[in-house]
Amino acid sequence: MSQKIASFLLLFLILQSCTHAxxxxxxxxxxxxxxMNVHDENMGSIAIASNGAAxxxxxxGYSQLNKDLKTPATIKTKYRIGSISKMFTAxxxxxxxxxxxxxxxTPLATYFPQLPNAQKITIGEMLDHRSGLHNFTNDSLYTASxxxxxxxxIAIFASQKPDFEPDTKAEYSNTNFVLLGYIVEKLTxxxxxxxxxxxxxxxxxxxxxxxxxxxNPAKNEAYSYxxxxxxxxxxxxxxxxxxxxxxxxxxxxxxxxxxxALFAGKLxxxxxxxxxxxxxxxxxxxxxxxxFYDKKGFGHTGAIDGFSSLLVYFPEDKLAVAYTSNGVRxxxxxxxxxxxxxxxxxxxxxxxxxxxxxxxxxxxxxxxKYSSTQLPLKVAITKNNTMLFAQATGQMAVPLxxxxxxxxxxxxxxxxxxxxxxxxxxxxxxxxxxFTKTN
Numbered sequence: 001m002s003q004k005i006a007s008f009l010l011l012f013l014i015l016q017s018c019t020h021a022x023x024x025x026x027x028x029x030x031x032x033x034x035x036m037n038v039h040d041e042n043m044g045s046i047a048i049a050s051n052g053a054a055x056x057x058x059x060x061g062y063s064q065l066n067k068d069l070k071t072p073a074t075i076k077t078k079y080r081i082g083s084i085s086k087m088f089t090a091x092x093x094x095x096x097x098x099x100x101x102x103x104x105x106t107p108l109a110t111y112f113p114q115l116p117n118a119q120k121i122t123i124g125e126m127l128d129h130r131s132g133l134h135n136f137t138n139d140s141l142y143t144a145s146x147x148x149x150x151x152x153x154i155a156i157f158a159s160q161k162p163d164f165e166p167d168t169k170a171e172y173s174n175t176n177f178v179l180l181g182y183i184v185e186k187l188t189x190x191x192x193x194x195x196x197x198x199x200x201x202x203x204x205x206x207x208x209x210x211x212x213x214x215x216n217p218a219k220n221e222a223y224s225y226x227x228x229x230x231x232x233x234x235x236x237x238x239x240x241x242x243x244x245x246x247x248x249x250x251x252x253x254x255x256x257x258x259x260x261a262l263f264a265g266k267l268x269x270x271x272x273x274x275x276x277x278x279x280x281x282x283x284x285x286x287x288x289x290x291x292f293y294d295k296k297g298f299g300h301t302g303a304i305d306g307f308s309s310l311l312v313y314f315p316e317d318k319l320a321v322a323y324t325s326n327g328v329r330x331x332x333x334x335x336x337x338x339x340x341x342x343x344x345x346x347x348x349x350x351x352x353x354x355x356x357x358x359x360x361x362x363x364x365x366x367x368x369k370y371s372s373t374q375l376p377l378k379v380a381i382t383k384n385n386t387m388l389f390a391q392a393t394g395q396m397a398v399p400l401x402x403x404x405x406x407x408x409x410x411x412x413x414x415x416x417x418x419x420x421x422x423x424x425x426x427x428x429x430x431x432x433x434x435f436t437k438t439n
Contacts, residue, residue, distance in 0.1 A: 024343045026056060032338050032350050033058050036330055039353035040227065044308075044325030044332075045075055046339060047252035051318045052260050056343075057253060061327055063222035065231050071217060075253060078208055078221045079324035081309045082246045082302030084255065086177045087276075089244035090127055090286030091262065092184050092199050094272040097123075101187050111183055114158050120166045123183075126176040127285035134160040135173040144237035150182055153241070170281035174245040177286075181244020192244060204261040212239045212249040221249060224306030225327040228387055228399045234306035235396075246304050255322035259299065259313045292340050301332070308332040308411065319343075328411045329401060356402040363388050365419045366408075370435035379435055381424075390415070 036042045043061020047054060057075045064071040096102045104124030108131070112118055121131045136156055148156075157175055164171065181192050188195050193211035201209045215221045215236060225231040239247040250258075261267055268276075276287045277298055290297040290312045299312035309324040310332050321343075323335055330351070341348035363383040370379045380391045381400075388408060391397035400408035406417040417424045422437035 024055075024345065028350070029056060029339060029342045030058065032342065033060050035350050035353060036060060036335070039355075040231070041330040041351075041353050042325055042335060043073060043225065043231070043327035044323060044335070045073055045077055045079070045252050046321070046323045046335075047075070047256045048339070048343065049256040049260060049320045052264070054253065054256070062231075063220065063326065064217045065223075065225065065233070073222065073326075074220075076208065076220055076251060078219070078249045078251055079309065079326055080212055080215075080222075080224070080246075080302075080304050080307045081248050081250050081255070081311075081324060082242075082304035082307060083174070083177075084250075084300045084302040084309055084311050085242070085244065085246045085248040086286045087262070087300050087311070088196060088200055088248055088258070089177050089180050089184065090276060091267050092195055093123065093127065093180055094268040094276075095199055096184065096187055098269060098272070102183070108179070111186055112154060112157075112179065114154065115179075116158070116160070116162045117166055122166070123180075124285075125167050126180055128280055129170045129172050129176060129283045130167045130280065131173065131176055132162040132164040132166050132168070132171075133157065133173050133175040133179075134163050135171070135175055136160060136178075137174050144241050145235055147238040147240045149240070153178060153243075170283045172283070174242065177245035178241075178243045181247075184244065192247075196248070200258070200267065204257060204266055206250070206254040206257060209248065209250040209254045209258070212247050214238075222307075222326040224304075226306050226399060227327065227329050227401070228384075231327055237305055242304065246302065250324070252322035252324050255309075255311045255324070256320040259311055259320050259322075263313055263315060292337070293344070293346065295344075310336050312336070329409075331411050331413075356404050358386060358388075358402050360386055366417055366424075368422070368437045369439050370424065370437050372433055372435045374431075374433050378438075 037060035045059040046057065048056040059073040059075050059077060061073050062070050063073045063077045097104065102123060104122060106123045107119055108115060108121040109118035117132060125131045184195050185192055196211055215223050224234045226234055262273065276285045278284055279289060282288065287298050287300060290299050295314050295316065297312040297314045302309040307326055308328045311322045313320045321336065321339065323332060325332055338348055360383060366381050366388060367383055368381055370381065377392045382389045388400040389397040390400055398410050400410050400415060403409050406419060408415045413426055413428060415424050415426045423434060425432055425434045
C-alpha cells in the first residue's frame with residue numbers, strides 16, 4: 001500500500017509540474033510579442049523550457065531587411081549571442097581542468113608571458129573577471145570590422161595597462177575570455193570552432209549553435225539593426241576579434257537546451273557548476289545572478305553589434321528562458337521581465353508603446369558636446385531631422401527615442417536632460433552619471 005501511495009504522490013507531483021507549465025497565459029504572451037512587433041519595438045526570438053521541455057517559442061520582426069527584401073524571423077533564425085559565448089568557453093575550460101590539462105592556479109604566463117601581470121594572473125581569476133586585465137572593447141581606439149590574428153590581438157592586450165592588481169576586485173573584461181578561447185586551442189591543438197562542436201554542441205545535440213563568421217542569410221542567420229525612424233542595418237564585427245568572449249551564433253531553442261544540460265550535469269561536474277554559480281563581487285565563473293521577484297536565476301547577457309540576448313535558468317523551478325534580438329528599442333531586460341511576469345502570473349500590463357514626435361526645432365536645446373568627471377568619455381548629442389543621436393568617444397552614434405519630459409531612451413537606458421543646467425544624466429549598474437555641456 002505504501003508503495004502505491006508513493007507512486008500516486010509521484011504521479012501527482014509530475015502532473016502538477018506539467019500543469020504549471022501549461023497553465024500560464026500563452027495568449028497574453030503572444031499579445032505582448034504582437035504589440036512589440038506592430039510598433040517596431042523589437043525584433044527577436046524567445047524560447048521557454050520547463051523541466052527540459054519546450055513550453056513556448058515565438059519570433060518577431062525580420063532576420064533581413066533590405067529595401068523590398070524582407071525575410072521574416074522564425075524560431076529557427078540564428079543570432080549572434082555575444083557574451084553568452086563566455087558560458088560555452090568556460091564549460092570547455094572546466095572540461096580541460098577535469099582532464100588534468102589545466103588548473104585554476106595555472107598562471108597566464110604559461111601561455112602568454114608577454115601580457116601584463118601574466119605571472120600573477122591565474123586561470124581561475126580570468127574566469128571570474130578578477131585578473132585586472134583591461135577590457136579591450138572599452139578602448140576608444142577599438143575597431144571591430146577588420147579581421148585580426150591571435151598575434152595581433154595579443155599585441156593589443158600587451159600594450160594595455162592593467163586596471164587593478166589581480167584578485168583585488170572584480171571588473172568585467174572581454175580580454176579574459178578571448179584569452180581563454182586561445183588557451184582551449186593551445187591545449188587541444190584544434191580550433192575553437194572544432195572544440196566547441198566536439199565538447200558541447202555535438203555532445204548535447206545543438207544543431208544550430210556554432211562559431212560564427214560573416215552573417216549569411218542563406219543559412220538563416222540574422223543581420224542586426226538599429227532604429228532611426230526605420231530599421232537600419234548595423235556594421236558587423238569580424239568574429240576573429242571577440243572569439244571565446246563573444247563569437248558564437250545560436251537560437252533560443254538551442255540556448256535553453258544548453259543551459260538545461262549544464263544544470264543537469266551533462267557537460268561539467270556538479271562541483272564545477274557550483275563554481276560557476278558562486279558569486280564574488282557580483283561575478284561567478286562565466287555566470288551572473290539574474291533575480292526575478294524572490295526567485296534566483298543564473299545565466300548571462302550578451303550584446304554585439306545591434307544584437308542583444310539573455311539566457312537564464314531558475315533551478316528551483318527548472319525553468320530556462322532565452323531571448324535573442326537583432327533589433328532593440330524596448331530593452332531585452334524588459335522583454336524578459338514581461339515574459340517571466342506572464343509566465344509566473346505576476347502583474348504585468350502590456351505597454352501601449354506610444355510614440356512621441358518632436359520637431360527638429362524641439363531638439364535644438366539638447367544638441368552639443370558633453371563631458372563627465374566620472375567617466376573618461378565625451379558624448380556628442382546631434383540631430384538628423386526629427387531624430388536625436390548620442391555618440392560617445394570612439395563609438396557609433398546611437399538613436400535616442402523621445403519619452404517626454406526631457407527624457408530619451410536607448411535600449412532600455414534612459415537619458416534625462418536638464419536643459420536649465422545644460423546637462424544630462426543616466427543610471428547604469430546602480431550608478432548615476434552626470435554629463436555637462438561643454439559648448
